[in-house]
Amino acid sequence: MSTHSPGPWEATHWRSYSHEHRGRYTHVPAQWLVVTTDSSLVLRAENEADARLAAASIDLLAACEAARDRLDCREMPVCDDDLEPAPHDEWCTDCKAREQLDAAVAKARGTA
Ligand SMILES: [Zn+2]
Numbered sequence: 001m002s003t004h005s006p007g008p009w010e011a012t013h014w015r016s017y018s019h020e021h022r023g024r025y026t027h028v029p030a031q032w033l034v035v036t037t038d039s040s041l042v043l044r045a046e047n048e049a050d051a052r053l054a055a056a057s058i059d060l061l062a063a064c065e066a067a068r069d070r071l072d073c074r075e076m077p078v079c080d081d082d083l084e085p086a087p088h089d090e091w092c093t094d095c096k097a098r099e100q101l102d103a104a105v106a107k108a109r110g111t112a
Helices: 048-070 093-109
Strands: 009-014 017-021 024-028 031-036 041-045
Touching (some): 031 048, 048 093
């Protein structure tokens, strides 16, 4: 598995332009790009919102990994003699959040 381009990434907008070479005209439409700090292209995006989300993804991945590593299950069941306790996985918000973080990190890392 390859590793992603080094961060940080930046969303940048290129204006449309036309140029002529040996009598042939080329028009390059405006586009949103995600680039590294040394201006290497990471990807082309369909629109500004996609470009900004993609540029933030490298920071979001680091934040997810940090949060996942610090998130401990602290939920305690509420005792109610009249009710059968539900399985822990069904009500624990800490464990559900950790599952979401694990799934997002695995999707980003290609280990899902
Ligand atoms: Zn839990």
